[in-house]
Amino acid sequence: MTTFVLKRLASLVVLLVVLTAVMFLLQRVSKTDPIVAYLGRGATGPAAAQARHHLGFDRPLIVQYVRYVDDVAHGNLQMSLHTHHPVMDDLKTYLPPTLELLFTALGLSLIGALILGTVSAMRLPGAGLLRLVMVAGAAAPTFLLGQLGVVFFYRRLGWLPATGQTSRNGVPTGPTGFLVLDALFSGDWPLVMDAVKHLVMPAACLAIGPAVAIGRVLRSSLMSSMDADYTRTARSKGLRESAVVLRHALRNAASGPAQMTGLQVGFMFAGIVVVEQIFAWPGLGSYTVGAITNSDFPAIVGVSLVAGAVFVILNAAVDIFQAAADPRVALQ
Amino acid sequence: MSRHDVRPRASEDADEDETEVAVLPDLAALHVMATAEPEPAADVAPVVRLDDVHLTFQRAGRAVPALRGVSLELRPGEIFGLVGESGSGKSVLGMSVLGLLPAAVEVRGEVEVCGADMRTISPGQLRRLRTESLGAVFQDPMTSLNPTMRVGRQMVEACGSKQEAVRLLDAAGVPDPARRLRSYPHELSGGLRQRVMIAMAIAGKPKLVVADEPTTALDVTVQAQILSLLRNLCDELGTAFLLITHDLGVAAQISDRIGVLYGGRLAEVGPAADALERPMHPYTAGLLRSRLTLETDTFEPIRTLRGEPPIPESQPPGCPFGPRCDHRTDECEALLPPLVALTGTDDRATACLRIGAIGDLVAAEGPVAVGVASVRERPTFAGRPAALNLVGVHKHFGGGRHGLRRAAGAHVLRGIDLLVREGEAVALVGESGCGKSTLLRIVAGLAGADGGAVEVGQGARPQMVFQDAGASLTPWLTVGEQIGERLRSEGLSKLQRRARVNDALRLAGLSEDVAAAKAHQLSGGQRQRVGLARAIVVPPEILLCDEPTSALDVSLAATVLNLIGRLRREFDMAVLFVTHDLAAARLVGDRIAVMYLGRIVEDGAAADVVERPAHPYTRALLSAVPEAGVRSVPLKGEPASPHHPPGGCAFHPRCPEALPRCATDEPPFEPSPAFGRPVACWLVPGPDRPPDAAVD
Structure with missing residues (x-):
């Protein structure tokens, strides 16, 4: 277990180094001038030269890279060119809302997958309709789904708010950075409800695609494990059908869906950019959009590193989960 | 008057359709007999009562009858051996007793289990x-236990408490049961897992345990242990067992009564010893004939049943066995014979219209004629060049470096010396994990050896025939295309190629139409013939067979063995035949080489090895071959893992005769003057060791 975690950490470091190198190279290859991003379109003459010197863009490429890697290693991701804050500080601000959205969406998609997979594998009544709704939802592009949600639940029914993380000002900012949890910790029930209401629609938009993907894998692996010899043995012992499914079949069917979940997290990152735009979610997605439109490479690199790290960590968690679910799987 | 006085009840309406005939209360007669000759057990209510049971599956919109009018009673405390080939409906019958049939199956007739109407x-x-009343043991212990749950928890689910689980495991012969509760199934050997299954099955002292092919997936020596365990449990607990098997020998060894199922109908029911001694149904007799035993005449082709078992979708209107029966008449083809009790016999019934006319004939030709083995000389291959020569072959799996730690690898082959001369057939016998299949793969060139020399003759490349004939054929190519593939390099025209393919098919006993078929359209026996046709379309110098008959029904296995023998003589091919079955080895091989855990322990002329085995392991294998009425003395333990081969002689932990020396020194594989063949055992005097020095 320890060796496994250490190995995954090592591979995480390698991934981050490769990511910085690729991003750095992309930045230099592209024709955009970071000084323009930093000072604005009118930047010329001595001011530009001074900024160029100040930011180190007049040094040889290799020196720039070494300096950059050195900075990154010390937790300094340089200055964002469009917010003019250190990228590290920006990440600290924008990452928690995004993670809150991501984890909620992940949770929703797992619940959806579990329901879809079990109901259709056991051929319970309503399976066909449920599947139709979910597949239709997954087939619709995220932006359309978001817009429809806003039109229906906000404008028509007025059940859910359309934008932001909360309708309140001056919300608590610690200790987790997740608004729902922070509100819970401060015992502010109205705020909890408010935050949850804001969270539901964007998270659901993000969750429906992965839910269908994971649910389909779960369905087929559950069907084969319900057909397996050990399930027959469990039935022949006289166990209830619910015990047969929950205790015997489900755990043996966990491996494929878990792997699919790890993959889907990657797609969720792409979806999160769109969803945050639609719902004006103050997270990394919106930050990324600002960074890309302004050729803000330090910010883009920062976001990429964070996304890469989250992806690697979640996939390591999937592997640990698989090993915990099936004693025959060895962590390596 | 024949002594088989047929007493068909209401047989006059036998000319009605088949369901009408099947409604006959067949077993009522058996019951009447039982009361006439009082037997203590017969008064007690039966554990299972099937009355004219019809089971019909729906497959792709078509009705597939699996059982067609089966009436049967299981008595408390008896072992009833239900014997049948694939498609006979034997497993379906077991499932119906356990109430495990899929919902889509249509059931007609009465199924009563422990008094409950199923x-x-x-x-x-x-x-x-x-x-409370039922237990089940299934075929494959590898898949029948939940791999993600500890044995203890699975046991407790069945029996309620840990103490009870320990007691049951102990009763099922699991050593150190308290510790085993913490194990996961994959940490146990196949035999131990099957013992765990049995322990679960007998939880709560059930009235009936359904054991569906409980030993088929196990090694022969382990099979013998499990069979004697079942017999002991039956005697101790008074639990009735429904033992479902394809192997008459297995059924015969421990059953009180047997029933032979064919085409979804019972062909014969009776006390095991009597029914196998004097079979009354031509099918039972035919099955017994095609069974391979250690007494089968090796100079004649095995007398097999012709044809193949019926396909459930298309049964003949009359006797299901009719198309394969030598005694059939027009009447047999028109009428479904009812199962009728026979007077003058002890508790026997048979479903044959002609029993009165042919009963004595069938009974006489039933069991294999013993002692007629001819005295003809075996051909010698001494002067001929080698088709295959292995010297000191080693093979490791896995292992190597993983990070800083050296992982434990498996030493699968530990110095194999084997010479096969042109035209000679060598049978390689051993249990799972002994390395026999690995050896075959190395000879075929599918794997490389890690040490030693592998010399294959100059002729055409070795060809392989696999155990699972279906899986070794590509599903989307026609048979003709797959056989023709091997002719590609020969630059033949399309027409010539087709002619060669047809020749090969004909030699393998198939018609030319098979060339256009795909694998799934063929029966199991046909697929294995296709495998052989593919191997011989360019006759190899040596034909490699990896358990080619172990997945086939008894009657088909014999025909495939006959075919291999004929092809081998026709093309003067050498054969290396891997098997776990000594009876098959004796029939196919001119020589038998016995392997244990990566080494050959004995290698000699087939008849010699069987008659005068030198190595204790060979003796154990021979005594494990199931025979009617013979309670073998099973070898203790199971084959050791090649990951941790025991020191000294690898066999010593299981050897009943081991000396202290066997645990420390590995015996050399040397010619023994006393036996005239090489043997690796300290108990057998070697060339340089006087006999007394061996027993120090």
Whole structure:
């Protein structure tokens, strides 16, 4: 277990180094001038030269890279060119809302997958309709789904708010950075409800695609494990059908869906950019959009590193989960 | 008057359709007999009562009858051996008794288990019946236990408490049961897992245990242990066992009564010893004939049943066995014979219209004629060049470096010396994990050896025939394309190629139409013939066979063995035949080489090895071959893992005769003057060791 975690950490470091190198190279290859991003379109003459010197863009490429890697290693991701804050500080601000959205969406998609997979594998009544709704939802592009949600639940029914993380000002900012949890910790029930209401629609938009993907894998692996010899043995012992499914079949069917979940997290990152735009979610997605439109490479690199790290960590968690679910799987 | 006085009840309406005939209360007669000759057990209510049971599956919109009018009673405390080939409906019958049939199966007739009517039983009652009165043991212990749950928890689910689990495991012969509760199934050997299954099955002292092919997936020596365990449990607990098997020998060894199922109908029912001694149904007799035993005449082709078992979708209107029967008449083809009790016999019944006319004939030709083995000389291959020569072959798997730690690899082959001369057939016998299949793969060039020399003759490349004939054929190519592939390099025209393919098919006993078929359209026996046709379309110098008959029904296995023998003589091919079955080895091989855990322990002329085995392991294998009425003395333990081969002689932990020296020194594989063949055993005097020095 320890060796496994250490190995995954090592591979995480390698991934981050490769990511910085690729991003750095992309930045230099592209024709955009970071000084323009930093000072604005009118930047010329001595001011530009001074900024160029100040930011180190007049040094040889290799020196720039070494300096950059050195900075990154010390937790300094340089200055964002469009917010003019250190990228590290920006990440600290924008990452928690995004993670809150991501984890909620992940949770929703797992619940959806579990329901879809079990109901259709056991051929319970309503399976066909449920599947139709979910597949239709997954087939619709995220932006359309978001817009429809806003039109229906906000404008028509007025059940859910359309934008932001909360309708309140001056919300608590610690200790987790997740608004729902922070509100819970401060015992502010109205705020909890408010935050949850804001969270539901964007998270659901993000969750429906992965839910269908994971649910389909779960369905087929559950069907084969319900057909397996050990399930027959469990039935022949006289166990209830619910015990047969929950205790015997489900755990043996966990491996494929878990792997699919790890993959889907990657797609969720792409979806999160769109969803945050639609719902004006103050997270990394919106930050990324600002960074890309302004050729803000330090910010883009920062976001990429964070996304890469989250992806690697979640996939390591999937592997640990698989090993915990099936004693025959060895962590390596 | 024949002594088989047929007493068909209401047989006059036998000219009605088949369901009408099947409604005959067949077993009522058996019951009448039982009361006439009082038997203590017969008064007690039966554990299972099937009355004219018809089971029909729906497959792709077509009705597939699996059982067609089966009437049967299981008595408390007896082992009833239900014997049948694939498609006979034997497993379906077992499932119906356990209430495990899929919902889509149509059931007609009465299925009564421990007094409960299985057609009307509620899910809750069924669960209680399973918990209190039923147990089940399935074929494959590798897949029948939940791999993600500890043995203890699975046991407790069945028996309620840990103490009880320990007691049951102990009763099922699991060593150190308290510790085993913490194990996961994959940490146990196949035999131990099957013992765990049995322990679960006997939880709560059930009235009936359904054991569906409980030993088929096990090694021969382990099979003998499990069979004697089942017999002992039956005697101690008074639990009735429904032992479902394809192997008459297995059924015969421990059953009180047997029933032979064919085409979804019972062909014959009777006390095991009597029914196998004097079979009354031509099918039982035919099955017995095609069974391979250590007494089968090796100079004649095995007398097999012709044709193949019926396909459930298309049964003939009359006797299901009719198309394969030598005694059939027009009447047999028109009428479904009812199962009728026979007077003048002890508790026997048979479903044959002609029993009165042919009963004595069938009984006489039934068991294999013993002692007629001819005295003809075996051909010698001494002067001929080698088709295959292995010297000191080693093979490791896995292992190597993983990070800083050296992982434990498996030493699968530990110095194999084997010479096969042109035209010679060598049977390689051993249990799972002994390395026999690896050896075959190395010879075929599918794997490389890690040490030693592999010399294959100059002729055409070795060809392989596999155990699972279906899986070794590509599903989307026609048979003709797959056989023709091997002719590609020969630059033949399309027409010439087709002619060669047809020749090969004909030699393998198939018609030319098969060339256009795909694998799934063929029966198991046909697929294995296609495998052979593919191997011989360019006759190899040596034909490699990896358990080619172990997945086939008894009657088909014999025909495939006959075919291999004929092809081998026709093309003067050498054969290396891997098997776990000494009876098959004796029939195919001119020589038998016995392997244990990566080494050859004995290698000699087939008849010699069987008659005068030198190595204790060979003796154990021979005594494990199931025979009617013979309670073998099973070898203790199971084959050791090649990951941790025991020191000294690898066999010593299981050897009943081991000396202290066997645990420390590995015996050399040397010619023994006393036996005239090489043997690796300290108990057998070697060339340089006087006999007394061996026993120090």
